[in-house]
Amino acid sequence: MSDGLVTILKIFIGAVFVDNIVLARYIGLCPFIGMSSSVSNGLGMGMSVTFVMVLASLVTWTLWRFLLVPFELEYMRIMVFILVIASLVQLVEIMLRKSLPNLYKAMGIYLPLITTNCAILAVTFLGVDYQYSAAQVVVYSISVALGFTLALVLLAGIRERIRFTRTPAFFQGYPVVFITVSLLALALLGFRGLVR
Amino acid sequence: MNMTWTSIQPILIPVIVVGGLGMAFGVLLAWFAKKFAIKFDPAIEKIESVLPGVNCGACGFPGCSALAEAIVRGDAPIDSCPVGGTRTWQEIGRVLGKEVSVRETRKAVLICQGGNEVATTQAIYRGVADCRAATVYGVSFKACHYGCLGLGSCQRICPFEAIRMDETTGLPVIIGSRCTGCGRCVKECPRSVLTLLPARDLVVVACTSPDTARSVKAVCRKGCIKCQLCVKVCPVKAISFPDGKIRIDRKICTLCGLCVDKCPTGCIVRNIRNSVPAEASSSVPVPAVPVEVEEPMR
Ligand code: SF4
Ligand code: SF4
Numbered sequence: 001m002s003d004g005l006v007t008i009l010k011i012f013i014g015a016v017f018v019d020n021i022v023l024a025r026y027i028g029l030c031p032f033i034g035m036s037s038s039v040s041n042g043l044g045m046g047m048s049v050t051f052v053m054v055l056a057s058l059v060t061w062t063l064w065r066f067l068l069v070p071f072e073l074e075y076m077r078i079m080v081f082i083l084v085i086a087s088l089v090q091l092v093e094i095m096l097r098k099s100l101p102n103l104y105k106a107m108g109i110y111l112p113l114i115t116t117n118c119a120i121l122a123v124t125f126l127g128v129d130y131q132y133s134a135a136q137v138v139v140y141s142i143s144v145a146l147g148f149t150l151a152l153v154l155l156a157g158i159r160e161r162i163r164f165t166r167t168p169a170f171f172q173g174y175p176v177v178f179i180t181v182s183l184l185a186l187a188l189l190g191f192r193g194l195v196r
Numbered sequence: 197m198n199m200t201w202t203s204i205q206p207i208l209i210p211v212i213v214v215g216g217l218g219m220a221f222g223v224l225l226a227w228f229a230k231k232f233a234i235k236f237d238p239a240i241e242k243i244e245s246v247l248p249g250v251n252c253g254a255c256g257f258p259g260c261s262a263l264a265e266a267i268v269r270g271d272a273p274i275d276s277c278p279v280g281g282t283r284t285w286q287e288i289g290r291v292l293g294k295e296v297s298v299r300e301t302r303k304a305v306l307i308c309q310g311g312n313e314v315a316t317t318q319a320i321y322r323g324v325a326d327c328r329a330a331t332v333y334g335v336s337f338k339a340c341h342y343g344c345l346g347l348g349s350c351q352r353i354c355p356f357e358a359i360r361m362d363e364t365t366g367l368p369v370i371i372g373s374r375c376t377g378c379g380r381c382v383k384e385c386p387r388s389v390l391t392l393l394p395a396r397d398l399v400v401v402a403c404t405s406p407d408t409a410r411s412v413k414a415v416c417r418k419g420c421i422k423c424q425l426c427v428k429v430c431p432v433k434a435i436s437f438p439d440g441k442i443r444i445d446r447k448i449c450t451l452c453g454l455c456v457d458k459c460p461t462g463c464i465v466r467n468i469r470n471s472v473p474a475e476a477s478s479s480v481p482v483p484a485v486p487v488e489v490e491e492p493m494r
Contacts, residue, residue: 063217073210080214087221091228098232164332166323 008139010195015143017191021119022151028119042156046149048110053120056085057141060124081124089115240264246287248279252355254378279376301395302377304370307402308389309418310343311365316415331386339415342405344389350381397451403463406440420463426455
């Protein structure tokens with residue numbers, strides 16, 4: 001295997017399993033808990049996050065490389081990246097509604113939720129911090145989003161079953177969900193040290 | 197001169213760069229909003245305002261506005277909304293300039309009389325107070341495997357608060373004046389003892405059990421024991437016994453009521469809905485069955 005492929009594989013496994021954005025980095029927890037009530041919700045959200053994440057990290061990477069670094073404005077990146085993500089989501093929403101109404105129906109309800117999703121902001125930062133190239137950033141953001149979707153769907157599947165189990169009164173509702181999440185995170189700990 | 201430039205440069209550059217970016221995005225957004233503006237058919241808006249707006253999903257579309265769009269597109273018939281009823285259909289017809297054929301309005305009916313003291317309870321159920329949850333365990337705490345469980349899944353699903361749980365019988369009571377016939381409760385009931393029937397004078401067999409006389413008698417005082425006396429007594433032969441269940445053909449039935457009087461267990465009833473006082477409308481969310489239950493889960 002060529003060197004490039006190995007790096008890509010490393011990035012992929014690292015982002016999906018080892019450093020899973022929700023279960024290892026604890027970022028993006030609110031959509032993770034909020035949208036995991038059913039598998040179909042989870043999938044829809046995952047799809048939308050993937051889409052926005054790739055787009056956002058590509059655009060922010062470009063701005064970083066060709067605007068912020070040359071002007072020595074690295075310290076402004078939080079503001080600039082938030083600005084980019086928020087407007088980008090809006091743009092995508094407007095465009096989808098017009099040209100791909102079906103996709104808009106499937107994704108539309110989740111898009112506004114993503115505007116302020118910290119997972120997206122985190123990925124744009126990390127991509128820059130790891131000093132990835134443009135292609136690597138794309139791979140990285142796709143992998144992170146896949147990891148997010150994976151965690152979301154896993155939790156949603158479990159929660160659908162929890163609804164019909166007898167839970168002690170003091171665990172009912174969110175407490176049992178939080179405990180489930182922590183167990184999921186523990187399970188993912190097994191991947192630690194897999195990629196160096 | 198040079199002095200001032202170096203001192204304001206660290207402020208000016210970020211202001212220009214970030215401000216410019218914000219400006220660019222703003223212009224882009226405005227331009228996109230214009231370029232990709234979608235034209236709404238004014239009829240959609242009008243129909244949406246006519247629809248009930250409860251977004252119950254009974255029409256099979258995700259909410260009232262989706263149905264309005266589908267009607268305008270011609271993908272859904274004008275009388276798709278069971279909740280709105282005839283008046284709504286006519287209004288929609290007026291908006292679109294089309295004739296509407298008027299359909300019978302239907303309302304939910306409970307076809308089981310196995311409440312407290314009528315049907316036997318064979319076990320104490322301590323699970324989640326929800327009929328669907330109780331069915332997951334596969335064993336029935338009521339001796340009859342077909343009758344109403346009385347844990348009120350229907351009462352909680354009804355978007356119109358048209359169902360209340362009766363304290364003495366422990367059975368759901370459908371408040372006719374509130375029921376819109378959306379059928380959500382019918383879908384929700386794991387025992388299939390709710391059904392939609394035309395809102396008019398009717399004679400109904402209020403038991404769904406296909407069991408034989410012996411097993412029915414052992415578990416319920418108002419169950420159908422398949423004696424077929426009703427089949428014999430009906431003067432117009434509207435009642436048949438085709439597949440282990442008594443059927444009344446509503447097209448033939450003259451509503452004479454002979455079968456109601458004849459039925460030894462009283463499981464044939466007339467106007468099952470009208471026996472419910474419409475003004476008794478206070479919702480009692482707590483099931484009154486003799487079981488120990490926990491809070492229902494949402
Ligand atoms: S009618 Fe209502 S209370 Fe009775 S079994 Fe069905 S859902 Fe439960
Ligand atoms: S009683 Fe049943 S059919 Fe009637 S409004 Fe309520 S859920 Fe709908």
